[in-house]
Amino acid sequence: MDQSNHEAQKVSVQKRRLVLSAILLGTCVLFLARPVSAEDFSGQIVIVTTPKYERALRNEISQYQRVLYREGFQVDILSEDWISAEQIKHALTSSRYESIDGAIMLGNVPAALVKRGKEEPRPCALFMMDLNGQWTKAKDGGDYYSGVPEWPEINPEIWVGYITAETLDGDPVEYARVYLERTVRYHESGTVDGQNGALTFIDDEWAKRGASTLGLEEIYHDKVTVVNNSDSTTAARYREELAKTYEFIHLIAHNNHGFTGHRFAEKSGVANVDYKVVQYIQPKALFYNLGICSNACFTQPNYAGGWYLFGGEGLVVLGTTMPGAMNKSDYLYARLAEGVSFGEALKEWFHEEIPRDLDSTNRRWYLSVVLLGDPTIRRPRVTSVQQADFA
Numbered sequence: 001m002d003q004s005n006h007e008a009q010k011v012s013v014q015k016r017r018l019v020l021s022a023i024l025l026g027t028c029v030l031f032l033a034r035p036v037s038a039e040d041f042s043g044q045i046v047i048v049t050t051p052k053y054e055r056a057l058r059n060e061i062s063q064y065q066r067v068l069y070r071e072g073f074q075v076d077i078l079s080e081d082w083i084s085a086e087q088i089k090h091a092l093t094s095s096r097y098e099s100i101d102g103a104i105m106l107g108n109v110p111a112a113l114v115k116r117g118k119e120e121p122r123p124c125a126l127f128m129m130d131l132n133g134q135w136t137k138a139k140d141g142g143d144y145y146s147g148v149p150e151w152p153e154i155n156p157e158i159w160v161g162y163i164t165a166e167t168l169d170g171d172p173v174e175y176a177r178v179y180l181e182r183t184v185r186y187h188e189s190g191t192v193d194g195q196n197g198a199l200t201f202i203d204d205e206w207a208k209r210g211a212s213t214l215g216l217e218e219i220y221h222d223k224v225t226v227v228n229n230s231d232s233t234t235a236a237r238y239r240e241e242l243a244k245t246y247e248f249i250h251l252i253a254h255n256n257h258g259f260t261g262h263r264f265a266e267k268s269g270v271a272n273v274d275y276k277v278v279q280y281i282q283p284k285a286l287f288y289n290l291g292i293c294s295n296a297c298f299t300q301p302n303y304a305g306g307w308y309l310f311g312g313e314g315l316v317v318l319g320t321t322m323p324g325a326m327n328k329s330d331y332l333y334a335r336l337a338e339g340v341s342f343g344e345a346l347k348e349w350f351h352e353e354i355p356r357d358l359d360s361t362n363r364r365w366y367l368s369v370v371l372l373g374d375p376t377i378r379r380p381r382v383t384s385v386q387q388a389d390f391a
């Protein structure tokens, strides 16, 4: 990892913590209704959207800007009928955004596609996060990338989150509206206290290799429920667990031969849980890590990650757009436990975990990881009483 980059990140994180701490000091709730002064800005956030969304969600975007402003961010809205991901990346690398922390893609904005081997090209968030790498367009004339930068350029400079319900059944703008209202409420009240704990649900293939709490104990200590016994990891049991009130769910399973669900190994064969189950249950969990091939491929109709984000109370969904899953989540969860945002933690995870010799086997684990939702979300601090019980 580039040392100066790393130091700059640390300083940036520390500055943000200082701003947050200052806000927290005088109150028992998370945020004060006091705007920070211009010199307090610790970074810039760009919300990338289109005129259609900007017009329809003017109030919600404005409220969202307001809560981010209070957390110390200068927030710009870039609204255009974007032609390509390259056009967006070019805008984000302008001198105007020298201190950019991250970008939020809201609505029908284009994503860069990457083609891996014989698979269909898939959206790749890392393209947008990596502002200085040399990405190589496919030689066959297709509008996608086949080559990716080498170390160290491949590391991301910014975090990026995708809030897009464009491919889900229903009205995508309304889903985005409800989502923005939800995340603004969370920023304002931080009413979640961590007491609902986390669930890891790990199907046979990974359970056999010993997968258990997956690092979530860093955040939730002894409040991690592990379901990894092959007799227990059934579709029926998953539906049951999904309906409970966990704060965080990390699921590892195969997908159901597509983008829209999961498949569990059972004694009698396999059983599927598809997005309609998520639609029906409207799960209460706020955070998800979907260790399931392609479930976060947001260009696909009714992608499961989309239903986790928009179908219940979801705030952040980590997943993959291609076959693969987030390998090694411990570092990410440790950073979340320390209070950094999901976006920042994921960006740092890339720096920490991406192998210097990114061979073809390893590429699948890193190229496809994506954050769906609001990357500025942090886990709220627990109150002092709960902290005593929780520590």
Ligand SMILES: [Ca+2]
Pocket: 130, 131, 132, 133, 152, 153, 154, 155, 156, 157
């Ligand atoms: Ca880079």
Ligand SMILES: [Ca+2]
Pocket: 203, 204, 229, 230, 231, 232, 233, 234, 264, 265, 266
């Ligand atoms: Ca099973």
